[in-house]
Amino acid sequence: MQRYYTDPWLQELHTKILDSFAEGDRHLVVLEETIFYPTGGGQPHDLGSINQIPLLDVFERDGTVVHVLEHAPVGDEAYCVLDWSRRLDHMQQHSGQHLLSAVLQEHFGYRTESFHLGEDYSTIDISTPNLSEEEQRSAEQQANELVFSNLPLLTYTLKPNEQASVPLRKIPDLEGDLRIVEIEGFDYSPCAGTHVQSTSQIGLVKIIKCEKYKGMTRVYFLCGNRSLEDYRRKQKVCLSLGSLLSVSESDLPSRVALEVERKQELEKQIEELQTELMDLHAQSIVAREESPFFLELPKATIEEAQKQARSILNLTTGTVIISLDERFVLMHNQPNDLHLGQFIREKAQPLGGRGGGNATSAQVYFPDPDGYDKFSKMLKTDLL
């Protein structure tokens, strides 16, 4: 007997083991009665233990609920303990989905085409290419008002000749008896999952994101404890940012926008100062040295090194070689046929160097320090 249907609040159960056998490296058990819901209808299976042996999976095979255990239980008595927080979480998300789908259909005519209950969030795909911000807000508001109304969720079975008597939200492909989950007087859905007993047990329903998906809209949502956890996380983010910037939560957006603007302004100033500094550095180098100019700028980026090389060559004619961390940047403006890209290909690549360039500008990177050292020595003898 599937006690998860008749009493979804039952968390412990003494029952009998009807069948117990190995299959591959797993051990399977069939029970006289069970509180463990098997994967199905978009809802993941329950977890827990049987005789303190952890349950790994629960599935349905030919109408029988099969429990997968780490190893075989002893005897024919079974003491089942349900992982209640996981089950309650699944019931909150699943019942919340009924509520949200019903509201979207009732108020906007958007059908729910599919449902997925994930580990972090749940999604429904609804029959509209776009759900406006106003519609999202309105659907969320109405779903939560139904939560506050504490409507009972009823489950019952209808025979085929009784099915026309209720306004089913979705007509299933199945023939025969239908298990109906009713949000009293509001929504009637055929469903084989487990549900809470009243809408208030769903807790807060929160839409967190909507995106376009195959001509439909995928609505991401959270219910119950997941909404509370999400609120905690977001509050923590707001509090830590507020304390970092010394502003109240409501002033955060404008303050962050201001900080971003300031940062861009400062970056511009730094760039101008760097250019000035490089020009001064170039002047001092050209005043005391002759080409080829060797520089070490271990912390510079390639772009900064190239900028420094250009600032030197703006003042004089010659060749600049800048060594960075595991890398060289080379540049020249001499009226000769020196081709730096070709030089890298011929001299650096055989030493493991990766890079290249054109006649007047090139760069090379050495993953191996040995290649870097050899090329460094070669530069002074072969290039010039």
Ligand SMILES: [Zn+2]
């Ligand atoms: Zn359901």
